[in-house]
Amino acid sequence: MKRILLILAALAAWQHWDRLEPMLLGNQQQVAEHREVILYATSWCGYCAKTRAFLGERGIAYTEMDIEKSADARRAYDALGGRGVPVLKVNDTVIHGYDPQGILAAY
Structure with missing residues (x-):
C-alpha cells in the first residue's frame, strides 16, 4: 500500500x-516574471484555441497577435519564419504549431 x-x-x-x-x-520565481510570451494566431484556428487553453490552464500570461487583423503582427510572424499557425515566441525560442512540451520547456 x-x-x-x-x-x-x-x-x-x-x-x-x-x-x-x-x-x-x-x-527562480523572479526569473519567471521576466518571461515574454507572444502567440501569433488567427481567430478560426483550432490549434490556436488549444494553445490559448493550454496557456490559460497553466496561468501563463501571453500577448496574442492576430496575423490576419494586424499588419505589424503579420510582419513579425513572417520574420519568425511563420509557415502556419500557431507560432509562439517564448523569450528567444520560437515554437511552430501546438507543442505543449515545447512550450513548457521554453517557458
Whole structure:
C-alpha cells in the first residue's frame, strides 16, 4: 500500500511540476516574471484555441497577435519564419504549431 501511495504522489508531483517548482525553488520565481510570451494566431484556428487553453490552464500570461487583423503582427510572424499557425515566441525560442512540451520547456 505504501508503494502505491508513493507512486501516486510521484505521478502527481510530476504532473504538476510547473506549479511545484516555484515553491521549491523560490529564487527562480523572479526569473519567471521576466518571461515574454507572444502567440501569433488567427481567430478560426483550432490549434490556436488549444494553445490559448493550454496557456490559460497553466496561468501563463501571453500577448496574442492576430496575423490576419494586424499588419505589424503579420510582419513579425513572417520574420519568425511563420509557415502556419500557431507560432509562439517564448523569450528567444520560437515554437511552430501546438507543442505543449515545447512550450513548457521554453517557458
